[in-house]
Amino acid sequence: xxxxxxxxxxxxxxxxxxxxxxxxxxxxxxxxxxxxxxxxxxxxxxxxxxxxxxxxxxxxxxxxxxxxxxxxxxxxxxxxxxxxxxxxxxxxxxxxxxxxxxxxxxxxxxxxxxxxxxxxxxxxxxxxxxxxxxxxxxxxxxxxxxxxxxxxxxxxxxxxxxxxxxxxxxxxxxxxxxxxxxxxxxxxxxxxxxxxxxxxxxxxxxxxxxxxxxxxxxxxxxxxxxxxxxxxxxxxxxxxxxxxxxxxxxxxxxxxxxxxxxxxxxxxxxxxxxxxxxxxxxxxxxxxxxxxxxxxxxxxxxxxxxxxxxxxxxxxxxxxxxxxxxxxxxxxxxxxxxxxxxxxxxxxxxxxxxxxxxxxxxxxxxxxxxxxxxxxxxxxxxxxxxxxxxxxxxxxxxxxxxxxxxxxxxxxxxxxxxxxxxxxxxxxxxxxxxxxxxxxxxxxxxxxxxxxxxxxxxxxxxxxxxxxxxxxxxxxxxxxxxxxxxxxxxxxxxxxxxxxxxxxxxxxxxxxxxxxxxxxxxxxxxxxxxxxxxxxxxxxxxxx
Amino acid sequence: xxxxxxxxxxxxxxxxxxxxxxxxxxxxxxxxxxxxxxxxxxxxxxxxxxxxxxxxxxxxxxxxxxxxxxxxxxxxxxxxxxxxxxxxxxxxxxxxxxxxxxxxxxxxxxxxxxxxxxxxxxxxxxxxxxxxxxxxxxxxxxxxxxxxxxxxxxxxxxxxxxxxxxxxxxxxxxxxxxxxxxxxxxxxxxxxxxxxxxxxxxxxxxxxxxxxxxxxxxxxxxxxxxxxxxxxxxxxxxxxxxxxxxxxxxxxxxxxxxxxxxxxxxxxxxxxxxxxxxxxxxxxxxxxxxxxxxxxxxxxxxxxxxxxxxxxxxxxxxx
Numbered sequence: 001x002x003x004x005x006x007x008x009x010x011x012x013x014x015x016x017x018x019x020x021x022x023x024x025x026x027x028x029x030x031x032x033x034x035x036x037x038x039x040x041x042x043x044x045x046x047x048x049x050x051x052x053x054x055x056x057x058x059x060x061x062x063x064x065x066x067x068x069x070x071x072x073x074x075x076x077x078x079x080x081x082x083x084x085x086x087x088x089x090x091x092x093x094x095x096x097x098x099x100x101x102x103x104x105x106x107x108x109x110x111x112x113x114x115x116x117x118x119x120x121x122x123x124x125x126x127x128x129x130x131x132x133x134x135x136x137x138x139x140x141x142x143x144x145x146x147x148x149x150x151x152x153x154x155x156x157x158x159x160x161x162x163x164x165x166x167x168x169x170x171x172x173x174x175x176x177x178x179x180x181x182x183x184x185x186x187x188x189x190x191x192x193x194x195x196x197x198x199x200x201x202x203x204x205x206x207x208x209x210x211x212x213x214x215x216x217x218x219x220x221x222x223x224x225x226x227x228x229x230x231x232x233x234x235x236x237x238x239x240x241x242x243x244x245x246x247x248x249x250x251x252x253x254x255x256x257x258x259x260x261x262x263x264x265x266x267x268x269x270x271x272x273x274x275x276x277x278x279x280x281x282x283x284x285x286x287x288x289x290x291x292x293x294x295x296x297x298x299x300x301x302x303x304x305x306x307x308x309x310x311x312x313x314x315x316x317x318x319x320x321x322x323x324x325x326x327x328x329x330x331x332x333x334x335x336x337x338x339x340x341x342x343x344x345x346x347x348x349x350x351x352x353x354x355x356x357x358x359x360x361x362x363x364x365x366x367x368x369x370x371x372x373x374x375x376x377x378x379x380x381x382x383x384x385x386x387x388x389x390x391x392x393x394x395x396x397x398x399x400x401x402x403x404x405x406x407x408x409x410x411x412x413x414x415x416x417x418x419x420x421x422x423x424x425x426x427x428x429x430x431x432x433x434x435x436x437x438x439x440x441x442x443x444x445x446x447x448x449x450x451x452x453x454x455x456x457x458x459x460x461x462x463x464x465x466x467x468x469x470x471x472x473x474x475x476x477x478x479x480x481x482x483x484x485x486x487x488x489x490x491x492x493x494x495x496x497x498x499x500x501x502x503x504x505x506x507x508x509x510x511x512x513x514x515x516x517x518x519x520x521x522x523x524x525x526x527x528x529x530x531x532x533x534x535x536x537x538x539x540x541x542x543x544x
Numbered sequence: 545x546x547x548x549x550x551x552x553x554x555x556x557x558x559x560x561x562x563x564x565x566x567x568x569x570x571x572x573x574x575x576x577x578x579x580x581x582x583x584x585x586x587x588x589x590x591x592x593x594x595x596x597x598x599x600x601x602x603x604x605x606x607x608x609x610x611x612x613x614x615x616x617x618x619x620x621x622x623x624x625x626x627x628x629x630x631x632x633x634x635x636x637x638x639x640x641x642x643x644x645x646x647x648x649x650x651x652x653x654x655x656x657x658x659x660x661x662x663x664x665x666x667x668x669x670x671x672x673x674x675x676x677x678x679x680x681x682x683x684x685x686x687x688x689x690x691x692x693x694x695x696x697x698x699x700x701x702x703x704x705x706x707x708x709x710x711x712x713x714x715x716x717x718x719x720x721x722x723x724x725x726x727x728x729x730x731x732x733x734x735x736x737x738x739x740x741x742x743x744x745x746x747x748x749x750x751x752x753x754x755x756x757x758x759x760x761x762x763x764x765x766x767x768x769x770x771x772x773x774x775x776x777x778x779x780x781x782x783x784x785x786x787x788x789x790x791x792x793x794x795x796x797x798x799x800x801x802x803x804x805x806x807x808x809x810x811x812x813x814x815x816x817x818x819x820x821x822x823x824x825x826x827x828x829x830x831x832x833x834x835x836x837x838x839x840x841x842x843x844x845x846x847x848x849x850x851x852x853x854x855x856x857x858x859x860x861x862x863x
Contacts, residue, residue, distance in 0.1 A: 206814030417576025
């Protein structure tokens with residue numbers, strides 16, 4: 001009799017929730033679930049999405065992007081650490097810092113912090129990615145406590161973006177004694193001291209990072225008192241954590257099948273946030289076995305154009321993402337301010353594709369469903385990371401659509417590091433790739449100009465180069481030039497630009513004032529609040 | 545005995561050293577780019593990162609640096625996390641030990657108790673159906689069973705958490721008992737998954753050994769002396785049949801460290817299995833090497849424990 005009673009007691013204890021500590025105030029909280037754990041949420045160190053998410057809440061930039069996400073010119077930015085900025089000449093910007101800004105240890109934020117941060121980040125040995133982004137800065141100097149003078153080596157329209165958005169400011173008084181090589185293992189990384197609306201409380205490796213609101217922050221006291229960031233590598237587990245009531249926010253639910261799991265839930269709503277994400281099938285124009293030789297099939301522009309026209313990209317985008325995606329013109333994501341729209345060939349044209357292939361000398365003479373040229377079948381391989389559900393589904397869809405016009409495509413799903421190795425070695429015919437673009441369209445030069453560092457397929461159109469270079473230097477930001485460049489890239493068919501999906505985010509319905517930003521998804525969290533009367537027990541759990 | 549211990553320790557160290565060198569090289573020979581996570585960066589940036597992590601060095605130079613670091617207790621810095629590997633191992637080892645040890649203890653306890661009782665009823669309906677049910681559970685993929693249990697307990701009934709090891713919203717002042725209950729709630733589903741899918745192995749070994757022991761002369765003589773059947777079963781037959789199950793336990797030790805990769809992922813359990821999967825998948829060489837070295841050490845140690853247990857329980861082996 002005793003043993004069953006003990007078993008029942010043990011089960012009752014296990015299934016009973018531990019008591020939450022209730023406090024008098026109702027401060028509100030949010031549990032964000034992510035696929036990555038933020039190991040180093042410190043600017044210049046962190047590389048992952050999760051690191052950036054946390055760094056956005058801990059550290060402020062001089063300015064943030066305005067609602068249009070425009071990166072060109074000196075207007076359209078929103079003050080953060082800098083309350084104002086002026087231009088001395090075409091090579092010099094002057095920022096006035098907000099004197100109310102303080103580090104979480106109470107020390108005021110000064111111009112010395114800004115100068116120190118930029119000086120260190122421009123060292124390629126310390127922060128290689130930032131050093132590249134800040135390559136046109138000549139100097140960053142403090143002029144008194146609250147004035148920063150930034151000089152550039154050349155005049156260009158995105159100077160303010162580079163100087164004020166690329167890099168959040170770090171506390172010089174805590175970091176200048178730490179050698180750069182020791183920063184990643186320093187106590188500061190384990191417990192960062194920032195200047196943002198939230199301060200760091202604790203990190204439990206592999207599990208969670210906890211932040212609390214900074215009362216009386218000079219940009220306003222955040223309405224949610226606690227932010228907990230949980231990590232789970234598995235996509236299903238992340239969704240389970242929300243649907244079981246253990247999480248409040250989850251991003252990257254772009255696939256239709258993922259959205260369907262939440263659409264039936266009374267607790268969550270789905271928010272579509274424009275993203276800088278573009279997926280495309282990149283055509284290698286150089287032979288994989290001999291980089292000096294042209295690709296035997298894909299060097300022919302007619303074949304590449306036929307490959308694009310054979311695809312019904314609009315239907316494919318809808319099948320994969322529902323209404324949460326657009327078909328881009330060239331590599332212009334839906335959040336890029338310089339994007340061109342709409343795509344006129346999104347629906348495809350199989351008749352025109354077949355005609356182009358015939359013109360290029362590819363026809364199905366033996367009736368086996370695959371076109372040939374001089375006895376050589378039109379057979380190509382397509383590499384992609386097999387761990388990406390979106391690309392796996394997209395690969396199957398485009399394989400089928402190309403089969404209908406007589407092109408045989410062999411799918412090669414690869415483990416991600418193996419995929420990157422094949423890609424870097426240029427050892428592929430077609431690469432089903434996806435990129436997260438920089439908000440600054442100048443990043444297009446890296447991938448699509450003849451000498452671009454990320455142009456791995458030998459694509460070269462001097463006309464595109466001319467447009468990109470003129471757009472980069474245009475004083476008015478060059479929107480029309482960027483758009484013309486995107487259209488020209490699209491027409492040249494170096495890739496089939498398949499889809500730019502929105503970032504679909506599941507958010508618990510109890511929040512009001514929900515703003516999710518394309519340039520830092522959770523960075524506006526300080527303005528969120530919990531609707532009175534709909535608090536969960538965890539919203540009343542006092543901050544530690 | 546002491547000579548045997550010394551000989552086994554030397555053999556173990558040699559085995560581990562050879563395996564460690566081979567695994568160090570094998571991990572690096574896997575196709576794949578360890579800087580895949582920096583794929584979008586310009587080539588010059590990637591080159592800087594490669595220099596930072598010593599990936600531009602020849603393989604033998606990397607091995608030399610690794611061995612030198614290992615002798616000083618330095619396993620390098622993680623490429624994915626940018627943190628010292630020893631710190632990562634220290635953070636992720638305790639959850640794995642908790643899960644693995646609780647599963648091992650449960651498996652052995654159930655195997656001893658149920659295996660003995662099923663042996664006493666060998667061939668009966670209860671014995672046949674229990675073994676069939678346990679073999680079916682053993683045949684289920686653990687991650688699939690885990691997802692099923694999550695769906696039932698966390699999503700439908702909402703009585704247990706879906707993942708993690710603690711409730712992140714637990715207040716800092718929460719008492720030790722409440723914290724222990726919280727961990728137990730999180731532990732329950734991964735523990736149940738691994739126990740259900742694994743228990744049949746030691747149980748079957750023990751059941752067979754007890755059946756064999758029940759036929760032995762000393763058991764028959766105990767019965768002839770009028771020893772009660774329960775005592776015959778537990779004190780005479782079951783105790784004499786301990787050797788196989790202890791062998792299994794010793795060989796199972798490595799499973800505690802590395803055997804729950806999929807289950808740790810399914811339950812967001814922040815253990816070594818999760819770290820190992822992430823590091824191998826991301827070609828985080830320093831972490832992957834450390835994980836496989838730890839696994840190899842567990843194999844060597846487990847096999848040593850199994851041999852030792854056998855010698856202690858059965859003096860004929862030593863002779």
